[in-house]
Amino acid sequence: MRPTTNKTPWRILVVDDEEGIHGITRMIFRGYQFENRSIELISALNGQEAREILNTSSDIALILLDVVMESDDEGLRLVDYVRNTLGNHDIRIILRTGHPGFAPETEVIVDYDINDYLSKAELSASRLLTSVVVALRSFRDIETARKNETTDNVTRSLDTQIMQRLGDSLLPLTEDTLLQSQRLEHLDLTPMAQDLISALNANQHRLQSTLLLLRNDFSLLTKLQVTDIKQLLDQLIQVFIPQARRQGWLLDYRLQAETPSRLRLPAQGVLQLWIALMEYAQTNNQTDIVVKLEYSAETSQLETCIKTLTPGTAATQAELEDSQQWRQYRFGLVESLCLSLGGTLQPEEHCAPGELAVCHIPADAVDN
Numbered sequence: 001m002r003p004t005t006n007k008t009p010w011r012i013l014v015v016d017d018e019e020g021i022h023g024i025t026r027m028i029f030r031g032y033q034f035e036n037r038s039i040e041l042i043s044a045l046n047g048q049e050a051r052e053i054l055n056t057s058s059d060i061a062l063i064l065l066d067v068v069m070e071s072d073d074e075g076l077r078l079v080d081y082v083r084n085t086l087g088n089h090d091i092r093i094i095l096r097t098g099h100p101g102f103a104p105e106t107e108v109i110v111d112y113d114i115n116d117y118l119s120k121a122e123l124s125a126s127r128l129l130t131s132v133v134v135a136l137r138s139f140r141d142i143e144t145a146r147k148n149e150t151t152d153n154v155t156r157s158l159d160t161q162i163m164q165r166l167g168d169s170l171l172p173l174t175e176d177t178l179l180q181s182q183r184l185e186h187l188d189l190t191p192m193a194q195d196l197i198s199a200l201n202a203n204q205h206r207l208q209s210t211l212l213l214l215r216n217d218f219s220l221l222t223k224l225q226v227t228d229i230k231q232l233l234d235q236l237i238q239v240f241i242p243q244a245r246r247q248g249w250l251l252d253y254r255l256q257a258e259t260p261s262r263l264r265l266p267a268q269g270v271l272q273l274w275i276a277l278m279e280y281a282q283t284n285n286q287t288d289i290v291v292k293l294e295y296s297a298e299t300s301q302l303e304t305c306i307k308t309l310t311p312g313t314a315a316t317q318a319e320l321e322d323s324q325q326w327r328q329y330r331f332g333l334v335e336s337l338c339l340s341l342g343g344t345l346q347p348e349e350h351c352a353p354g355e356l357a358v359c360h361i362p363a364d365a366v367d368n
Contacts, residue, residue, distance in 0.1 A: 009040040010136055011059055015050040015078065016066040016096070021120075025064065028125045034136050047074040051081060060091055061139040062132065067097040079112045089113065090142045092135035096120055199242040206239060209275040213333040218340040221269030226366050229263050229293065229302075230255065236274045236291065250288040250309065259295040263302060265363040269341045270302075273359065276334045277306045281356050283327040295363065301343075302363040306356045331357075 014025050022043050029039040042060070044050040046069050054060065063082070067075035075095060082088050095108065098120040105117045115138065116131045212218070233253050244251040274291065281289055288309035295302050331347060334357070338345040343361040351358050 007037045008059075009038040010034060010061050011040045011042060011057070012062045012064060012132070013042045013044060013050060013053060013057075013060050014064045015044045015047070015069075015075070016064075017045055017069040018066075019045075021066070021096075025128075028128060029132075032129070034133055035140070046070050047078045047081075050078055054082065054086060054088075062092045062094065062135050064094050064096055064132075067095055068099045072099075076108070076112060079114060083113045090139065090146075092139050094118060094131055094135060096123065198238070202239045202242045206275060206279065209272050210279065212272055213276055213330075213337060216333070216336060218269060218272075218337055221272055221337070222266045222341060223268065224264055225267040226262055226264050227267040227270075228261060229259065230261065232267060232271055233274075233291065233293065235271060236278070239275055240278055250290075252289075253291040253293065256292075256294040259293055259302075260365040262366040263295070263363040264366050265302065265361060266341050269337070270361055273334070273337050273341065273343075273361070274304065276330075276337060277304070277357055277359070280327070280330050280334055281306055281308065283330055295365070297365065299360075300362060300364055301360045303358065303360050305351075305358045307354050308356055309354070 012029075014022055016022060022041075026041055029041060032039050042053060042057075044053055048070075050063075050065075063078075065075045065078060067073065069075065071077070075097070079093055079095075082091060082093065093114045094116040095114050096118045105119075108114065109117060115135055118128065118131060212221070233255065237251060237253065240251055278289065278291075290307045290309060292305040292307055293302065294305075335345045338359050338361070341361050343359055346358040348356050
């Protein structure tokens, strides 16, 4: 005796112009359960009835479909309707035909998105049950994958909101701390104290840049300014010099000789973008980093390339997986900032060997 269950039944649409086929199918599945869920059969005697049912029912798992009905290819027309007109690629379709000459198995399997092909002349109850169970299991896996994907998307959305709120709450604190550390730099301090203040200032810059990314609001970074590009680069280097000295790695930049000394661009946004790109490089334990700048007068764009001279340090598989997830998340934030500045960002896989990222930002040359 089968256990009773309150679970939603598997809904199977039987499309066939022979009443006898519907009766036999009901006999085979009477009382049958798969994964403690019963089978609910829905009958349609032609393609039009099937279309009407499919238009109003989104929870059908499987279609048992005859080929020859109103026309010799009505079943195949219905397959095309389900897949292309309704755009339903989840529902499983099993063809059952008593006229294989009208729809040869090898041609139909190749040309149509169906999941099984059964000949009525050779079809037994056990063969039909086996084919249906396989189809239902496939449908279950598809639905489970979709639910997991939806859950992941909701989780990512919530994570993004949390990050943005975290940035909103912490950014004012870092701005005040950065202002105070910058004021301390102008005091007459000992060299050791100056170094400590410079390191504090650099770390505050990096923290502020990360919080700006988490907020995902770059409206204050898009103001165009005439900027000395070398001075802007020096600001970037000063932010990362304390870490480079502490960890003993090379940090340098290469400025193309033809690059104008002054450019009109969103200077604060570009500086934050450079800092974000350097932080992105650090997510893979990269050391010995060179920032390359090149200006194209033809396209009026400033190209920034972050290049590593040595490979990242070795890591365990678990560390690599965690690093990759964080790296992908941070790259998405950097890309958002780049797009807000009117630019484009190429990921590492589209760059030359040794290059971690290449971005292009609109910029106009300014005569001295």
